[in-house]
Amino acid sequence: MAATANRLYRWSLHPLHAVLLAATLTLFLAALLSDIAYGESYEVQWTNFASWLIAGGLVFGAFAFLWALIDLIRADDRRGRPLVYFLLVLATWVLGFINALIHAKDVWASMPDGLILSAIVVVLAVAATWIGFSTLREGATR
Template identity: 35%
Template sequence: MTVFSSDNRDSAAYPLQSLFVPFPFVCFTLTLGTDLAFWLSDGHLMWQNFSSWLLFAGLVFGGVAIVAGLLDMLRPRTRPLRPAFLTIVIYIVILALAFLNSLVHAGDGWTAVVPYGLAISVVTFILSVFAAAISARKYSRLAWRI
């Protein structure tokens, strides 16, 4: 009988944080989309509610991802797959901006989204793309052993 598993302890374990990190990126990107829809629809409140809920979901999953990342720090087998320090800092800045954006979106009507909420959503999206690019570069180097 052939056994397909090995006892090789040198292989890397899959980090838990990788399960939760994509959710905030998707939620914050969709928040930008719903903020744009709010702006283009001349203030239809449904889009503001969608933005608020997306920010809430992104912050909840972001908090879970941070806890999972801290648990991954305790696991030595996840060391090769840990994100770079710059990525961690950008991720925390993204969550702080999203929390600020959530406070801005808590207001009523047009002024809760258009001048500042939309700008914070754009900055959050740009930082998310930047963090994903840095992370992808590290993982591609790891995969290709460069």
């Protein structure tokens, strides 16, 4: 019993939270690829597709953000990994929302800002996913 009293809080993702986070990354990455395809072909449908993918990424990202907020509140130590993860998910969602607003403009007006923001959002989503999936293991130190 005494050994369990000194154990560190093991911050890890719940499987459903992991699915939400992975879906967010996948949708934002697909939106970036759609923006690149538009830049290569100037086919308007690619930008429409990117807009829908960004909207989907925002939906999944909102649930991942709420889950990250709950994990941050429940964490014994609100510094370190839970805080960094929370801030990355928040930054991903906020910039993703701004990207959605840019993609809502005329297709000619949304480029290259939409492409640049899509790339930034994907980098933030990759960082959040990396931090989210790398957890402390039994016996590990902070």
